[in-house]
Amino acid sequence: RAHLDRIEAVDGEVAAFLHVSSDALDVAAAIDERRAAGEDLGPLAGIPLAVKDVLVTTDMPSTSGSRILEGYMSPFDATVVAKSRAAGLIPIGKTNMDEFAMGSSTEHSAYGPTHNPWDLDRIPGGSGGGSAAAVAAFEAPLALGSDTGGSIRQPAHVTGTVGVKPTYGGVSRYGAIALASSLDQVGPVTRTVLDAGLLHDVIGGHDPFDSTSLRDEWPSMAAAAREGASGGSLAGLRVGVVSQLNGDGFQAGVRRRYEEALALLERNGAELVEVSAPHFEYAIAAYYLILPAEASSNLAKFDSVRFGMRVTPPGGGTVEQVMSATREAGFGPEVKRRIILGTYALSAGYYDAYYGSAQKVRTLIQRDFEQAFTSVDVLVSPSAPTTAFRLGEKLDDPLAMYLNDIATIPANLAGVPAMSVPIGLAPEDGLPVGLQIMAPLREDARLYRAGAALE
Numbered sequence: 001r002a003h004l005d006r007i008e009a010v011d012g013e014v015a016a017f018l019h020v021s022s023d024a025l026d027v028a029a030a031i032d033e034r035r036a037a038g039e040d041l042g043p044l045a046g047i048p049l050a051v052k053d054v055l056v057t058t059d060m061p062s063t064s065g066s067r068i069l070e071g072y073m074s075p076f077d078a079t080v081v082a083k084s085r086a087a088g089l090i091p092i093g094k095t096n097m098d099e100f101a102m103g104s105s106t107e108h109s110a111y112g113p114t115h116n117p118w119d120l121d122r123i124p125g126g127s128g129g130g131s132a133a134a135v136a137a138f139e140a141p142l143a144l145g146s147d148t149g150g151s152i153r154q155p156a157h158v159t160g161t162v163g164v165k166p167t168y169g170g171v172s173r174y175g176a177i178a179l180a181s182s183l184d185q186v187g188p189v190t191r192t193v194l195d196a197g198l199l200h201d202v203i204g205g206h207d208p209f210d211s212t213s214l215r216d217e218w219p220s221m222a223a224a225a226r227e228g229a230s231g232g233s234l235a236g237l238r239v240g241v242v243s244q245l246n247g248d249g250f251q252a253g254v255r256r257r258y259e260e261a262l263a264l265l266e267r268n269g270a271e272l273v274e275v276s277a278p279h280f281e282y283a284i285a286a287y288y289l290i291l292p293a294e295a296s297s298n299l300a301k302f303d304s305v306r307f308g309m310r311v312t313p314p315g316g317g318t319v320e321q322v323m324s325a326t327r328e329a330g331f332g333p334e335v336k337r338r339i340i341l342g343t344y345a346l347s348a349g350y351y352d353a354y355y356g357s358a359q360k361v362r363t364l365i366q367r368d369f370e371q372a373f374t375s376v377d378v379l380v381s382p383s384a385p386t387t388a389f390r391l392g393e394k395l396d397d398p399l400a401m402y403l404n405d406i407a408t409i410p411a412n413l414a415g416v417p418a419m420s421v422p423i424g425l426a427p428e429d430g431l432p433v434g435l436q437i438m439a440p441l442r443e444d445a446r447l448y449r450a451g452a453a454l455e
């Protein structure tokens, strides 16, 4: 009730939600009954959960921020949503996002932008700005996001929340409307590292419906967070400071908080080691070939027949004309831009030069991580180059928008887990700054141990 009241009070201005559940209170009552009947539901039972609209749900529409899916009702729940329901969490609403998760500001949503609760004239990050804003504005204590190039971590950075991109394959992608399948990963957005760990424990683990899902037994992320919070816990932890992402050229206040965070890590017993990742500078270039290529393929299913809207040209039309009119009306400009980029990169004759080269760079970036992790346990960097920028500031400059993800994209290309944890406010504008922590594949628990030590 308190969260529904809060949404009622502030969401007119924040616009974090595309849809608010109409039966959340009934679900809450049913959970009370299950608990009264003696069922052990775990620590998150009865807690509201905001769900990024990229995740399909049976009880609320799932649009992925696109006009083409307006009102779309899924016949099944995404696995992360099903697992959350089973643990007694209450999906309280669907959150706004850049269309099909393409963007860093949530301004590419077909349903209008979300506003950063710290300053309503500024962006809440993207693509999962709705989830981060909902958590930062106390409209929901926990949220789910998806991260293909930074869409959990960058919104966390600009809203002072905690965001985690798990190891690729650690959390099911089943029912997450695909952007770039080899990069996408679902994860938590919360106010504390422990909250993220508790939610990660609920949503993680093998899913037979996702062919890339790992079969590992995972340690408890909540337990790792509790260990990290217990003080002195970083003794002996070797922290690699990535020289290519050391804050050069980043906003002064971002850099200052970053340097203080490094000092705090050291005071907690960590050993700082400078490491080089020479191929990180090519990450954005490689990403903007691989992502559009995969996206153009994934978005081919929005063909006016199988899903969503259908626009028939005046007087009828052929199948192709209907498909074309539907995609013309249903997709926004950023989505069209990326489909064109992707189909071009995959065209016969260009495939090796573009897509093939990008995949080779991806391998080199993976090797940079492997090499770095032979001498350190985790890597750190600022989560993004600046604090929240103003709405509209980068909307007409796609390249400026893309450059926001300079720090977050390498982890997606390599599949490694990464977290953004708040490290204070930039003195010049009073806006939140995040530290990114990255760990080797399958070592998500290290993020929680290190992240909790910084809170």
Ligand code: GLN
Binding pocket: 101, 102, 103, 104, 126, 127, 146, 147, 148, 149, 150, 151, 152, 179, 291, 405
């Ligand atoms: N901002 C990046 C992009 O536009 C990342 C998006 C994401 O992680 N979904 O592709």
